[in-house]
Amino acid sequence: MLRLYPICLIICLLCISGVSYGKSFIDEQHKIHMDIPSRWEVIDSTEPRSILNLINEDTISSVNISVHTFSEPPTANGLQIRRMSSLYDGWLNLGERVGSKYEYERANVDESYIAIYAKKYLNDNLLFDQKIVGEYYYVRYNKGYIITIETKQELWSKIQKSVKHMIDSFWVGEGTRPSPTKSRAHISSGWDMSGQNASNQNSIFATPNLTTSQVKWDYHLDQNYRHSSLIVSREVVYFSSGKNLYSLSLKTGKKKWQYKMQGKIRKELLFNRGILYVTQENPSTLYALLSENGNVLYKKTLNGQKYSNPVMSKYGLILASNRQLELLDPENGGVIWSQKVQSDSDFSPISSGNTILLINRENEIKAFNAISGNPIWEKQLNHEVLYTPLIDGSSIIFCLKGPSSPNKPQNQVVALDLERGEKKWSFIWNQGSLRIASQPTALNGHVIIAMDLDSTTENQNQSVITALNTQSGDLKWRYDLEHTQTILEPGPILAGNTVFSIIQEQNIFDNRPHLSILGLDSMTGNWSGSIPISKSVKVASISKAALRAYDKTLLVHAMGNTHQLLAIY
Numbered sequence: 001m002l003r004l005y006p007i008c009l010i011i012c013l014l015c016i017s018g019v020s021y022g023k024s025f026i027d028e029q030h031k032i033h034m035d036i037p038s039r040w041e042v043i044d045s046t047e048p049r050s051i052l053n054l055i056n057e058d059t060i061s062s063v064n065i066s067v068h069t070f071s072e073p074p075t076a077n078g079l080q081i082r083r084m085s086s087l088y089d090g091w092l093n094l095g096e097r098v099g100s101k102y103e104y105e106r107a108n109v110d111e112s113y114i115a116i117y118a119k120k121y122l123n124d125n126l127l128f129d130q131k132i133v134g135e136y137y138y139v140r141y142n143k144g145y146i147i148t149i150e151t152k153q154e155l156w157s158k159i160q161k162s163v164k165h166m167i168d169s170f171w172v173g174e175g176t177r178p179s180p181t182k183s184r185a186h187i188s189s190g191w192d193m194s195g196q197n198a199s200n201q202n203s204i205f206a207t208p209n210l211t212t213s214q215v216k217w218d219y220h221l222d223q224n225y226r227h228s229s230l231i232v233s234r235e236v237v238y239f240s241s242g243k244n245l246y247s248l249s250l251k252t253g254k255k256k257w258q259y260k261m262q263g264k265i266r267k268e269l270l271f272n273r274g275i276l277y278v279t280q281e282n283p284s285t286l287y288a289l290l291s292e293n294g295n296v297l298y299k300k301t302l303n304g305q306k307y308s309n310p311v312m313s314k315y316g317l318i319l320a321s322n323r324q325l326e327l328l329d330p331e332n333g334g335v336i337w338s339q340k341v342q343s344d345s346d347f348s349p350i351s352s353g354n355t356i357l358l359i360n361r362e363n364e365i366k367a368f369n370a371i372s373g374n375p376i377w378e379k380q381l382n383h384e385v386l387y388t389p390l391i392d393g394s395s396i397i398f399c400l401k402g403p404s405s406p407n408k409p410q411n412q413v414v415a416l417d418l419e420r421g422e423k424k425w426s427f428i429w430n431q432g433s434l435r436i437a438s439q440p441t442a443l444n445g446h447v448i449i450a451m452d453l454d455s456t457t458e459n460q461n462q463s464v465i466t467a468l469n470t471q472s473g474d475l476k477w478r479y480d481l482e483h484t485q486t487i488l489e490p491g492p493i494l495a496g497n498t499v500f501s502i503i504q505e506q507n508i509f510d511n512r513p514h515l516s517i518l519g520l521d522s523m524t525g526n527w528s529g530s531i532p533i534s535k536s537v538k539v540a541s542i543s544k545a546a547l548r549a550y551d552k553t554l555l556v557h558a559m560g561n562t563h564q565l566l567a568i569y
Contacts, residue, residue, distance in 0.1 A: 027051050030067050032145070033177070035169035037162040059158045061151035063166060068144040076113035076137045079144045083135060084115070091117040091133075095274060095292050099136075105180030108173045109140040118153065132156060140172050157332070190233030191548045194268035198313045198351040199391040202441035203494035206549040210498075210519040210529030213554065213568045215536040217253035221563040229268040230557040230565070232550045236291065238276060240265045241563055245278065247294065250553060253567055259294040261287070268309040268348075270317075272330060277310045277317065286310070286319070286333060300333035308343075313351040315370045320349050320358055327356075327373060337373035341366065352391040355418060359385055365396075367421060379421040386411065392442040392470040394418050399436045399449065402428070411436040413449065415473060425473030429453065437463065438491020441499075445470050446522060448499050450487045463487050465501065467525060477525030488515075488545040495549035497522050502545045502556065503530075515545070517554060517568070531568060539564050 025034045025042075030051060036042070045053035045064065052065040068079070080096065099112025117133045130153040138145040147170065149163055171177050196204050225242040232238070236256065237248040243264055247256040263280035270277040275297060276289045284302040289295065308320040316336050317328040320343055327336040343360040350357050355376065356368045363385050367376040384401040391397070395415040402412040411434050413427040428434070429451070438450035447468050452461045463486050467476040481487070484506045492501040499520040507514050515537055519528035531554075539558045546557040553569040 025052060030143070030145075031173055032065065032067075033169070033171050033173075034065070034166055037165050040162065056159060056162070059151060059155045061149070061155060061159050063163065064146075064148045064150075065170075066146045066148070068146070070142050070144065073110075073142050074139055074144050076111045076139045076144075079137045079139065079146070080113045080115050080135070083137075083146070084117075088117045088119075088133070091119045094118050094132075094295060095290050097274060099138075102180050104138065105178070106168070106171065107138050108171045108178050109138040109145070111139050113137040129153075136167060136170075138170075138172070145172060160332075190271070190550050191231045192233050192272055193231060193270040193312065194229065194309055194348070195311075195350075195388070195390070198311050198318075200348065200350045200388055201390050201392065201443060201494075202439060202492075203443040204496075204549055206495040206551055206553075208495060208498070208500070208549055208552055208554045208569065210517070210531060213531055213552075215533060215566050215568050217567050218536055218538070219248060219253050219255075219565040220538055223563055224561050225264075225563075227264075227266050228557070228559055228563060229265075230546050230548055230555065231269050231271050232548050232553075232555055233271050237555060237565065237567075238269055238271060238291070239557065239565065240269055240278065243280075245269070245276070245289070245294065247291065248565070250550065250555075250567065253565070257294040259289060267307065270310040270312055272312045275330065277312075277330070279307050279310060279319075286328075288330075288333065298333055300328075309348040311349050311351065313356065313370060318349045318351060318356060325349065325356070325358055325368060325373070327370070339368060339373045339375070347385065347388040350389060350391055350396075352418060357389070357391075357396065359389070365416075365421065367418075377421045379416065381414075383412070386436055387439045390440055390442055390447070391418060392445070392447060395424060395470045397440055397442065397447050397470060399440060409433050409435045411451075413440075413447070413468060413473070415470065424471075427468055427473045427475070435461075437487055438489060441492055441494045442470055443494040443522065444497075446476060448492050448494060448522070450491045450501065465492060465499065465520065465525070467499075467522070479520055479525045479527070488542065490544065490546060493547050493549060494522055495554075498528055500547055500549065500554065502547050504542065504545075515542070515556075515558075517547070517556070533566060533568070536566055537564060538562070 023036050025036050040054045040056050043053050043055055049066040050064055054063040094116040096115035104112040115135050118130055120128045120130050123129045132153045134149045136147040195202055223241050228241045230239040235250045237250050239246050243261045245259040261280045263282040266281050267279045274291050276291050278287050286300040288297040290297055306322045311318040317330040319326050325339045325341045347359045354370045356370045359365050363381040366378040386399040389396050389398045396418055398414045400412050400414055402410045415424040417424055433454040435452040437452050440447050440449045447470050449466055451464050463481040465479045485503050488502045488504050492499050499522050501518045503516050503518045505514045514534045517531040521528050537558055539560045539562050542558050542560040544559050548555040556566040558564045
């Protein structure tokens, strides 16, 4: 299945089922092959380089294939630049991207590129319509092949299946069509969503340096909203505040664009291959926006009253409401399957392999098949779930409230088997009361959890960071903070081989927050370094501070009476 991001709704949607096959087109001179679906007619073209021109009179749409010969081998991106400057000057560039290895291998070419353009024009009724043009650029040896699709914006949905069928069937060469190597599922290169992946592991392979890093820029918002979210991917920072979405350059902190929603944003953002997904309330709506410029790709009215964070799995976009669990096509929001559930959506769904897990208010966990949506197993938990669980390997890790006596909380960590839901192990602190103080994070077989322990000797809490083995539950190490130090929510993250956490320290001489970023070796728990950031923080009263990592950069989102972003590298 061809994936076109960030402009996937426009060209590559759904599967080819439902497309009525017409006939095959073969150009012997240029060795081009493509299927022509029914209801598309071949017409003559005055363009000298055009070898195939198709129209669909039902949708006033056209598809054209042209071939360009060069003295030196061109690049697909260079071909796109030439076309953009000569034909689409003054048009809006909705997005572009390099073709994947699977895409150009399937077409039997050396490389490919995709771009989408839009332009408004005045129709016969003196009203504005928007014309959309999508172009695929292929290069093989010294030849460039261009497929141009043109229609009105509102008609894309009517031609999407047949266009996708044509693009999938296009290839260049003789004999038997080569079989491409199917690319693996998309692997995130940034914090594409809360939890960073569908398993909610809150970890990423990044290498920030604690010894030389310093604050490079900050972005301050004089706003105080109850909810905000932060993700970073492909050198861009995206975050929300109230009704607003912001896009900033990771290198400079300068704003790229801002988009105001109709309703407040109450859930985390999701980024996947050039598209931002966000849900708003009143009315409940799922928006898909192009990350390049903030333009709305599509929006979908949601039927439920409460919705979870959107989660991207390898099979599609997962959304849970108080009525149903849905798997959506990320390219257009269409429902792939839907399953009725009873859930208040306080916790996000999580997914690994072919399994999707969902927890309801009654602390019941249900497992569903990610392909069909059919239930697999369910299990009633004995205690209240504190945070959205995570999956590491075959283990589902839960933080539970557990039994407690007055003023003596005794939280516990429990692991269930992903395949059957059976209990694997549990961890309970045997030396005083335990309060789990953060969302867990996992990487390399370790689950990292911040805890507050009741000190029986000094009658005060002690903040610690612990590492448990995800398969056995054994305590691997613990790191004790000073009694004046606390770990700010939402807690530690794992970046490469380092555990990072934002630490707030009490100071009796002033009321300003004293913050630093603590680094620990994830295998041993040994101190790796720290970065003081108090002098750069302008937020007077901090309630929480989210931490993200990308390549060699750390991002701090301090929230309280105002919002502030800090970039450290």
